Amino acid sequence: MSNFRIGFGTDIHRLVAGRPLMIGGVAVESELGAEGHSDADVLLHAVTDALLGALALGDIGSHFPNSDERWHNSESSVFLRFAVGLIKQRGYAVANVDTVIDLETPKLRPYIDEMRENLANALEVEVNCVSVKAKSGEQVDAVGQQAAIRAQAIVLLSKMD
Numbered sequence: 001m002s003n004f005r006i007g008f009g010t011d012i013h014r015l016v017a018g019r020p021l022m023i024g025g026v027a028v029e030s031e032l033g034a035e036g037h038s039d040a041d042v043l044l045h046a047v048t049d050a051l052l053g054a055l056a057l058g059d060i061g062s063h064f065p066n067s068d069e070r071w072h073n074s075e076s077s078v079f080l081r082f083a084v085g086l087i088k089q090r091g092y093a094v095a096n097v098d099t100v101i102d103l104e105t106p107k108l109r110p111y112i113d114e115m116r117e118n119l120a121n122a123l124e125v126e127v128n129c130v131s132v133k134a135k136s137g138e139q140v141d142a143v144g145q146q147a148a149i150r151a152q153a154i155v156l157l158s159k160m161d
Helices: 042-054 077-089 109-123
Strands: 004-017 021-023 026-028 032-034 092-102 130-135 148-159
Touching: 004 042, 021 032, 021 148, 026 109, 042 077, 042 092, 042 109, 042 148, 077 092, 077 109, 092 109, 109 130
Parallel strands: 092 130
Antiparallel strands: 004 032, 004 148, 021 026, 092 148
């Protein structure tokens, strides 16, 4: 195995009334929330998939299938911490992570710092190793029509000494 590994993750959830909107472990005030088997935190799901992908360890669904009632309404931080444990077992650590959240509304700027802190804690890195950006859908596609929320993440892992 090489000293560095790169992983990419993405996630999308339908937006519906009557569900909370959790992003990066933060409850975002919104009339619409993400629909899903767990808490449907697209940011944590995308980062989890990026970690798993960096070491070719499958995806979030192969470890936490939505057909398993054990994971119903689970906090997505459980999935992320599991993936961090797997990379540590294989001798890797997170060097940095860069993420993008696509959501038409509400604006996420007031929540970004807390999301970064939550990710840094779960990934066991400094906050300056975590980037979270938010983009609107510009009224295009499912995101722009307020029907969905999407997140993408890329992570760089480095071999621990």
